[in-house]
Amino acid sequence: MAATDPRVVREQIRMGKWRRPTAGLAPGYVQANLVILPCELAYDFLLFAQRNPKPCPVLEVTEVGSPEPILSAPGADLRKDLPRYRIFREGRLAEETTDLVEIWAPHLVAFLLGCSFSFESALLRAGVPVRHLEEGKNVPMFTTSLPCVPAGVFQGPQVVSMRPIPAPLVARAVQVSGRFPAVHGAPIHIGDPGGIGIRDLERPDFGEAVSIRPGEVPVFWACGVTPQAVALQAKPPLMITHAPGHMFITDLRDESLAAL
């Protein structure tokens, strides 16, 4: 699919013509993580995000019962415009599906959260290599010993993604990603995996291991898997997310998320 307009891409997805991951679609536009929860949990989840902005950068929260993200993609429909969803009941994966028309209900609230695609393209433009992209893998992610600040029923450890960066480019990677606080911002840890409770970089908790070359430093960013992991620990009666890699494509340009 060569479409570059996010509206066209979403229409293709809505019509069932694209069921694969969204990486590379509508380049330059912000892609978002999706978390849908019953409205009884919305305040706690929004407060959790406010207290943990690096792993949980909220791009938009829909009105209760509305599947339309009127700020980031007016006219879109979060029940149909992602290629694949995961439905969790009581914290356990119940099924995967390609639309939410049947399951959507008036008490649901959708949260769109920033994802690392936006800062990865900024890293590449700045000449900073991104290893898992080079190796055609999913980014390696690790559960750390750093706790999130709890809010209501939500609590749990921070999850980080790791990218090995050549030592002379680490400062540039900090500066470039730091311009994007709405998509995790600057790294939360540089070097010394043990310092945040990571024992073995070869064995990520999520995603896949990547090669680390001599002279490279492991750099750790807050990761959007954190809010999903934390929400699941609270075992909500119903929670819906995007399937990994199958993101929501907004009308926002990556550059619109740069710090102002």
Place this chain on the structure above:
Amino acid sequence: MAATDPRVVREQIRMGKWRRPTAGLAPGYVQANLVILPCELAYDFLLFAQRNPKPCPVLEVTEVGSPEPILSAPGADLRKDLPRYRIFREGRLAEETTDLVEIWAPHLVAFLLGCSFSFESALLRAGVPVRHLEEGKNVPMFTTSLPCVPAGVFQGPQVVSMRPIPAPLVARAVQVSGRFPAVHGAPIHIGDPGGIGIRDLERPDFGEAVSIRPGEVPVFWACGVTPQAVALQAKPPLMITHAPGHMFITDLRDESLAAL
């Protein structure tokens, strides 16, 4: 009061030994706007802040019923540690008071919001003059024609503060304040007051007019009066704020709010 430790300053205030505005106290530490609302309105207000981060930069939200800001000033008591409060009922000022011990209730939630003191001290350190401080006045504030993004019962226009800046220093003022997104960040408008619905810079809606000299440009920042004005329009049964200028002094250093 020469105290520079925020804990000491709060203790003096708590004991009734300081009843005046807090500007200049505990220099280098973040001072915050206070808004207290019934918990039924807390989700809408937090969502309003999420949708309008420049006028409503949330520093902390207390647990329902707790007057302790455990993240920004553990051990402090928001019922006693500000020199003066305003109590609004159904959107109207009912009284001013020096403590909230009698009125505090288990259904109240306190919001601490960033205030411009932090970026003003950064402007001064960068050699950018701040006219209302030079003239010993309250900053001039104007209701604009720019609407906030509504959330639930909360809606209304953005309020801005205005500082006249010499033309060669406008860019520096943008860069310095832009480092502090948690205290309103970069200006939202530079020059042309009419473009945001301001008719007369001599007649601010709040605060006091300041002199604008030849070669100076009026620069407009999002203002913490916005959430108070918007909340009052919704006529909540009870709402409590700090009295103007009588802020809450946190344990956070101004520099800790710099964008990361």
